[in-house]
Amino acid sequence: MKLKFISMAVFSALTLGVATSASAAPATVNGGTVHFKGEVVNAACAVNMNSVDQTVLLGQVRTKKLANLDDVSGPVGFNIQLDECDSTTSGSVKILFSGTPVAGKNNALAIQSSASGAATNVGIQILDSSGNPVTLNSDQSAVYTLTDGTNNIPFQARYIATGQSTAGTANADATFKVQYQQYQNSVTDIYPAREGCFYPCGGEINENIENGSNVIFAVSRCTGRKPLACHASGRKHALPGKNNC
Numbered sequence: 001m002k003l004k005f006i007s008m009a010v011f012s013a014l015t016l017g018v019a020t021s022a023s024a025a026p027a028t029v030n031g032g033t034v035h036f037k038g039e040v041v042n043a044a045c046a047v048n049m050n051s052v053d054q055t056v057l058l059g060q061v062r063t064k065k066l067a068n069l070d071d072v073s074g075p076v077g078f079n080i081q082l083d084e085c086d087s088t089t090s091g092s093v094k095i096l097f098s099g100t101p102v103a104g105k106n107n108a109l110a111i112q113s114s115a116s117g118a119a120t121n122v123g124i125q126i127l128d129s130s131g132n133p134v135t136l137n138s139d140q141s142a143v144y145t146l147t148d149g150t151n152n153i154p155f156q157a158r159y160i161a162t163g164q165s166t167a168g169t170a171n172a173d174a175t176f177k178v179q180y181q182q183y184q185n186s187v188t189d190i191y192p193a194r195e196g197c198f199y200p201c202g203g204e205i206n207e208n209i210e211n212g213s214n215v216i217f218a219v220s221r222c223t224g225r226k227p228l229a230c231h232a233s234g235r236k237h238a239l240p241g242k243n244n245c
Contacts, residue, residue: 043089043090043180044085044086044087044089044090044093044146044180045082045083045084045085045086045090045093045146045151045178045180046082046083046084047080047081047082047178048081048082048083048150050081051079051080051081054078056078057076058073058076058124058157058158058159058170059076061073061159061170063164063165063166063167066121066122066159066160066165067161067164067165068161068164069161069162069163070160070161071160071161071165072125072158072160072161073158073159073160074158075127075156075157075158076156076157076158077154077155077156078154078155078157079152079154079155080095080152080155080178081150081151081152081153082146082150082151082152082153082178083149083150084149084150085146085147085148085149085150085151086148087146087147087148089180090146090180090181090182091145091181092143092144092145092146092180092181093143093144093146093151093153093179093180093181094139094141094142094143094144094178094179094181095141095144095153095155095177095178095179096138096139096141096176096177096178096179097126097134097136097174097175097176098136098137098174098175098176098177099136099137099173099174099175100172101123101136101137102123102162105123105162106135106136106137106138107125107134107135107136108123108124108125108133108136108160108162109124109125109126109136109172109173109174110123110172111124111169111170111171111172112169112171112172112173114168114171116168117167117168117169118168118169118171119165119166119167119168119169120165120166120168121161121162121163121164121166122159122162122165122170123159123160123162123172124157124158124159124160124170124172125157125158125160126155126156126157126174127155127156127157127158128141128142128155129142129144129153129154129155130142131156134155136174139179141179143181
C-alpha cells in the first residue's frame with residue numbers, strides 16, 4: 001500500500017504539471033527601448049553623472065526685491081563634481097559656462113520665453129567660489145586646484161535685475177565644459193626637486209632656483225608634469241614616489 005501511495009502521488013504530480021504547463025503558456029509582447037548614454041574621456045577627471053544634468057531651484061523672489069538695476073536675490077549654491085581625479089595628469093581646472101546672455105551683459109543669462117508669461121528685466125548670474133559673476137561664453141574663468149580623488153567645485157546662482165522687474169517664470173539654461181590646465185613653463189609651476197631631475201616630456205631642468213648653495217626648486221623646460229626621475233653623479237635612476245623629485 002505504501003508503495004502504491006507513492007506511485008499515485010508521483011503520477012498525480014506529473015499529471016498536474018502537464019496540465020499547468022499547457023494552460024499557462026507564456027505570452028511575449030513588444031516592450032520598448034532602453035537608451036544607455038555615457039562617454040569615455042581621456043582627461044584628468046570624470047564629471048559626476050549628477051553634475052552632468054542638474055537643476056538649480058532658485059525659488060520665488062518678489063518683484064520688490066528686484067525693483068532697481070543690479071538688485072540681486074539671495075544666492076543658491078550648487079556644485080560641479082569631478083571624480084577619480086589624477087593631479088599628476090592635470091593640476092588645475094577651469095569650468096566654462098555657455099548660454100544666451102542678457103543683451104549688453106555678458107555675465108547674466110537671459111530668461112527663457114514662456115507660454116505662461118516670462119518675467120522681464122531679470123537675468124540669472126552664476127557666481128564662482130569667490131562670489132564673482134562668471135563671464136559666459138568665454139575661457140576667462142577662475143582656476144581651481146585639483147587634488148587626487150573627488151573634487152567638488154562650488155558655484156552659486158542668483159537673479160539680477162536689469163531694470164524694474166515684472167512677474168513671471170524666470171528660467172534659463174547654461175551648459176558647461178571642463179578645461180583641464182597643463183603645467184606651464186613659468187616660475188609659478190615649480191616643484192620641489194633635486195638637481196638633475198628629468199621630466200615626462202624628456203627635458204631636463206631648465207632653471208634652478210637656489211637658496212644659497214642648495215637647489216630647492218626646478219622648472220621644467222617643456223609643458224609637462226611633475227618630474228619622474230633624477231640622476232646623481234651622472235647616473236639616472238627612478239624615484240620611489242612621484243613627489244620625491
